[in-house]
Structures are given as structure tokens and as C-alpha cells.
Amino acid sequence: MDTLRVALVHSFYASAQPSGENEAVRDQARALRAAGHEVAVVAAHTDEAARSRLHPLRAAATVASGRGRSPVPELRAFAPDVVHVHNLFPNFGRSWVRNWPGPLVATLHNYRPLCAGAALFRDGATCTACPDGSPFAGLRHGCYRGSRLATAPLAWANRRGPDGDPxxxxxxRLVLLSESGRRTYVRAGVAAERTALIPNFVDDPVPRPAGGTGGRWLFAGRLTPEKGVLELLERWPADEPLDVVGEGGLLDRARAAAPPQVRFLGRLDRAELRRRLPGWRGLVFPSRCLEGAPLVQVEALAAGLPVLAFEGSSVAETVRARGTGTVVRWDEPLGPVLAAAGARFPALRTHCRRIFEDHFTEATWLRSVEDLYCGVLAARTARH
Structure with missing residues (x-):
């Protein structure tokens, strides 16, 4: 296809909180450039903005009003064929999009336009009170960082629902990363025909993962309430080996809840985690929230690693639909489930790798996103 000029707009989250969104944007920029397209990443970095003591006030005002830093000067200088917005929170305003004249698509990595906390999660369970008609429920409960004050700008910005989001x-077109994410936004009022399902990808690991049983189970993620790590460790059988990769505010409580066979490895950089993935028995995914489409699931499939997912997340839905592991209910005894999965998972490794090759490669993503860009360009040309 013809070379396109693509601008990716993204407000990068702070490095203290590792973000799959940040990694996905970097991956996509690299993939588009490798395919011959001209790419500009128009970025704001929270690490830089947070050096100012006024950053919290500026960010709150930007979120509440929609006005603030605009990428438009950089976009005009680059003159893109397509603008692809990933994340504007909290450093970019939103009002600029109303007057942007060219094709514009947006990836919805999370549920922030529907939920101040971005995860549709509260008190240990999925919560859809705000999109279901109580837009200030998040304010009452302080759903962003446990603070009503911090939640107020987000609640105000979301008060009119998806139709009020610029x-x-x-x-x-709006890109969703999973079927459950698309259903959630459509149920909240987004027209289904305006959505496109394009899952995340990861580049192909080299060498290919070898077969094997792996000795230990793996949890990899932030140690925060919505990830379900405490509930997992409280149920974890004493004789099953588990490695916990990640950091977060629940680290001390997680250590206290963990049986002796659990090791805490801290944060591993992405390359090291991917190198080591084939050596584990399986990825345990206990998330208590719906999730978007976490990269660690795709990285596990690329490594031929099956997934043990707890009911209630988009990952559990994918595991069930693709046959890439086991889905477990929270009320099931975990010991027998782990024993059965441990016996079954070695034979699933080739299948998991095949699912990755069929659905989650860079080439598959590139074809889908190029088709999307060409479609919005053609539609704009037809209207004008």
C-alpha cells in the first residue's frame, strides 16, 4: 500500500507505574515505521510534567475542562494523513479534537471515559454504576486514587457519558482491544458500527519457545487491588510453587498472605520477562476487573505458555474462546484445578503458539490497522 503519514498522540504514564499502554504505543510506532510509513509520536510525559509542583492542579483543570495542552501545533507541522489518539489523560486536553479537520481514530485502552478509576472496579468487584446512569457515583466513592478530591475532575468530565466526550x-473510528471491551462501550452508548476490534500484538520472540513442563506458576502484574493478587495468594495451595513478578502498594500485604512456596521476584524489565516466560508452567491471571487486553497475555501466548484465568476478565473470555488454558471460578478449590491444569498445559503449548501466530502477530495487527486507516481516509474523501 502507499506510504502514510501517521501521528500517534499519547500521554505517557509515569515510569513509576509500568504501563502496557506505553509499551503498545512504542510497539505500534516501530511496526508502522518498519512497514515504510512515516510516523510521528506526539507525546506528553507525566515524568516531565510532574517535576512542577503545579502539575496536580494543571492536570485537574485539564481533565475537568477538556482545555489544556494541545498537540495541534505539532500535528500541523507534521501534516499527517491520519491521527491516531491513544491516551490524552492527564496531560493533553480533549477540546482540540472537535476542530481537527482530518481523519482521526482513537484506541480505547481502558474504561476511563466511562469510569473515573478507568477499570470499572470498586470494592473488589466489577462496578458499572457510572455508565449505568449514576455519573457521580465515582465521586461519592472516591474511585480515583481513593480520593473524592482527585476524582472530582474525572467525574465532571464524564458526567454526560460517551456522547459528551469530545x-x-x-x-x-474507535479501536477496541477485546470483545468484552467493545460490548462494554456499545452498552454504554457507543454505536457498534463506529468500533473496530484490533487486539494488541507483540513482536515474535526469537528463538521459538521450546516444549517443556515448567516448574513454577507465574503471576505478572501490578500488585494492586483490581489485579486480584491478594485473593489469589490467600487461596494459593501451600505445596504449589508460584513466582510473583511485579511491584505495587499491596506488596507487604501480599508477602504476609503468601504461603512458603511463593517467591517475590520484584519488577523484571519486559525483555527479561519475555526471555524467561517459556520456563514457567503457566501464567496465572486472577484479575478482578474486566481488563482491556493486557500485553502479558499475548506475550505468554507468543512463548507458548498457557493461561489459568479467573472468571470475570477479558482474559478469561479469550482463554475460553481460544482454548489457550483453563478458566476457574473464584469459589472453586484451587488445588485440584492447578493439578489438572499442570497436567494438561504441556500439551497446550503448541496450540497457544499457533493462536499467537494466527491472531496476535505484528503482521496481523499491521494489516488490520492499515485497512482501518485506508477506510477512514476513503470515507473522508467520499464526504468531501
């Missing part, structure tokens, strides 16, 4: 209204 980005959701303006985008020519």
Missing part, C-alpha cells in the same frame, strides 16, 4: 464523539 474524543469519542469526534473519532472516525
Amino acid at each position: 474524543l469519542l464523539r469526534r473519532a472516525d
Whole structure:
């Protein structure tokens, strides 16, 4: 296809909180450039903005009003064929999108336009009170960082639902990463025909993962309430070996809850985690929230690693649909489930790798996103 000029707009989250969104944007920029497209990443970095003591006030005002830093000067200088917005929170305003004249698509990595906490999660369970018609429920419960004050700008910005969000209204197409994510946004009022399902990808690991049983189970993620790590460790059988990779505010409580066979490895950089993935028995995914489409699941499939997912997340839905592991209910005794999965998972490794090759490669993503860009360009040309 012809070379396109693509601008990716992204507000990078702080490095203290590792983000799959940040990694996905970097991966996509690299993939588009490798395919011959001209790419500009128009970025704001929370690490830089947070050096100012006024950053919290500026970010709150930007989120509440939609006005603030705009990528438009950089976009005009680059003159893209397509603008692809990933994340504007909290450093970019949103009002600029109303007047952007060219094709614009947006990836919805999380549920922030519907939920101040971005995860549709509260008190240990999925919560859809705000999109279901109580837009200030998040404010009452302090759903962003446990603070009503911090939640107020987000609650105000989301008060009119998806139809009141400038980005959701303006985008020519909205990219969702999972079927459950698409259903959630459609149920909240986004027109299904404006959505496109394009899952995340990871580049192909080299060498290919070898067969094997692996000795220990793996949890990899932030140690925060919505990830379900405490509930997992409280149920974890004493004789099953588990490695916990990640950091977060629940680390001390997680250590206290863990049986002796659990090791805490801290944070591993992405390359090291991917190198080591084939050596584990399986990825345990106990998330208590819906999730978007976490990269660690795709990285596990690339390594031929099956997934043990707890009911209730998009990962559990994918595991069930693709046959890439086992889905377990929270009320099931975990010991027998782990024994059965441990016996079954070695034979699933080739299948998991095949699912990765069929659905989650860079080439598959590139074809889908190029088709999307060409579609919005053609539609804009037809209207004008």
C-alpha cells in the first residue's frame, strides 16, 4: 500500500507505574515505521510534567475542562494523513479534537471515559454504576486514587457519558482491544458500527519457545487491588510453587498472605520477562476487573505458555474462546484445578503458539490497522 503519514498522540504514564499502554504505543510506532510509513509520536510525559509542583492542579483543570495542552501545533507541522489518539489523560486536553479537520481514530485502552478509576472496579468487584446512569457515583466513592478530591475532575468530565466526550464523539473510528471491551462501550452508548476490534500484538520472540513442563506458576502484574493478587495468594495451595513478578502498594500485604512456596521476584524489565516466560508452567491471571487486553497475555501466548484465568476478565473470555488454558471460578478449590491444569498445559503449548501466530502477530495487527486507516481516509474523501 502507499506510504502514510501517521501521528500517534499519547500521554505517557509515569515510569513509576509500568504501563502496557506505553509499551503498545512504542510497539505500534516501530511496526508502522518498519512497514515504510512515516510516523510521528506526539507525546506528553507525566515524568516531565510532574517535576512542577503545579502539575496536580494543571492536570485537574485539564481533565475537568477538556482545555489544556494541545498537540495541534505539532500535528500541523507534521501534516499527517491520519491521527491516531491513544491516551490524552492527564496531560493533553480533549477540546482540540472537535476542530481537527482530518481523519482521526482513537484506541480505547481502558474504561476511563466511562469510569473515573478507568477499570470499572470498586470494592473488589466489577462496578458499572457510572455508565449505568449514576455519573457521580465515582465521586461519592472516591474511585480515583481513593480520593473524592482527585476524582472530582474525572467525574465532571464524564458526567454526560460517551456522547459528551469530545474524543469519542469526534473519532472516525474507535479501536477496541477485546470483545468484552467493545460490548462494554456499545452498552454504554457507543454505536457498534463506529468500533473496530484490533487486539494488541507483540513482536515474535526469537528463538521459538521450546516444549517443556515448567516448574513454577507465574503471576505478572501490578500488585494492586483490581489485579486480584491478594485473593489469589490467600487461596494459593501451600505445596504449589508460584513466582510473583511485579511491584505495587499491596506488596507487604501480599508477602504476609503468601504461603512458603511463593517467591517475590520484584519488577523484571519486559525483555527479561519475555526471555524467561517459556520456563514457567503457566501464567496465572486472577484479575478482578474486566481488563482491556493486557500485553502479558499475548506475550505468554507468543512463548507458548498457557493461561489459568479467573472468571470475570477479558482474559478469561479469550482463554475460553481460544482454548489457550483453563478458566476457574473464584469459589472453586484451587488445588485440584492447578493439578489438572499442570497436567494438561504441556500439551497446550503448541496450540497457544499457533493462536499467537494466527491472531496476535505484528503482521496481523499491521494489516488490520492499515485497512482501518485506508477506510477512514476513503470515507473522508467520499464526504468531501
